[in-house]
Amino acid sequence: MHIDSSPLAQASVSRQLTAAVVQAWQQANPSGEVTYRDVAAVAPAHLDAELLAVAKFGADQNLTPAQQAERALVDTLVDELLSADVVVIGAPMYNFSIPSQLKSYLDRLAQAGRTFRYTEAGPQGLAGGRKVIVVSSRGGKYAGTPYEAALDHQEAYLKAFLGFLGMTDVTIVRAEGVAMGPDAKAGALTAANTQIGDLFVAQAA
């Protein structure tokens, strides 16, 4: 499944790269089906008290129209995730984290009993067994720098969140430094596209 979260269209680095990842996957899996979700174009609402009653606390009686829609949305998004073998997530860095539209989407995926559960031994992810490819786009450079740990709440957050749900097979396709001038941007895109070229090679062979 293919998820984009950049609010930008043609100008988006992550959209360009998620499309390339999906194209590479389709070449390696010609009969595979791809579900697409654009969480910037159709953004799940921020959770409020009305929506939380169903999204997190499981109310299913006397629901308001908004709550009925929320119940259906949560079920659809979780079903979609759990039926995907490969999940491609376009994730720009926004103020050291992710766009709030993507956060609102992830807020729907964390569902006790479906994607995780608490056991006596601690939390257990229930959404494992699928490969996740996160396309990370960033204006500056962080990987391997002394300030990576302090400032990266995007890739690190996504890995922690996905891991909590059991998705530990996460590959990061990274284009960083895209706001540091045309050469830096071109270099970042080349590096990311090289990485994409290698993603499904073993599968295609």
Ligand SMILES: Cc1cc2nc3c(=O)[nH]c(=O)nc-3n(C[C@H](O)[C@H](O)[C@H](O)COP(=O)(O)O)c2cc1C
């Ligand atoms: C609102 C906003 C916040 C941003 N915050 C950061 C940031 O904290 N660190 C950074 O390196 N780049 C930041 N950027 C730059 C983006 O990460 C970069 O432009 C990236 O390519 C965005 O992904 P996209 O091209 O798919 O939209 C920000 C961009 C925007 C629009």
